[in-house]
Every structure is written in structure tokens, then in C-alpha cells.
Amino acid sequence: MTPADDRILELIRDRGNLTPKAISDFGGPTRQYTSERCAKLAKYGLLEKVHHGLFGITDAGEAYLDEELDASELEPADDAE
DSSP states (O other): OHHHHHHHHHHHHHHHBBBBHHHHHHHHHHHHHHHHHHHHHTTTSEEEEETTTEEEEEEEHHHHTOOOOOOOGGGOOTTTO
């Protein structure tokens, strides 16, 4: 996890489902970097792909932001893209 990952998760929690471009527009990392990180965060269950290019936060993502979940304990999902 990186500080940028925290920012991505916070923006999606605060603003609802977002695309990487929208995350960048709201002050997050660049669109390309955000796109890569959203895919990785989805692979580990912190985000979910709502639609092509649109991500939402999961309960695990909320728990991570609330410091109720240690991200180092997460394993990649077999069916994640």
C-alpha cells in the first residue's frame, strides 16, 4: 500500500464510484497511475469494478481506511482482473 492508494480509497469513499480520470481530477494521482493502482486494489478486494473503468469501495476498503484491517494480510482474489 502506498499513500496514493490511501488517497484513491478516500476519494472513492467520499465521492462515490469514480473512474481513474475523475480520481485524478479530484486531486488524486495521475490517471494512468490511478488506473494501475485501482486494478491492483480491486485484485486485493479493497475496490470493486462496478463497470468498465468505474470503481467503488468495498467493505474491506472501508475497514482498511478505518484502520480495522491490515492490508498486509490480504491475498489476491483468483477471479480479479
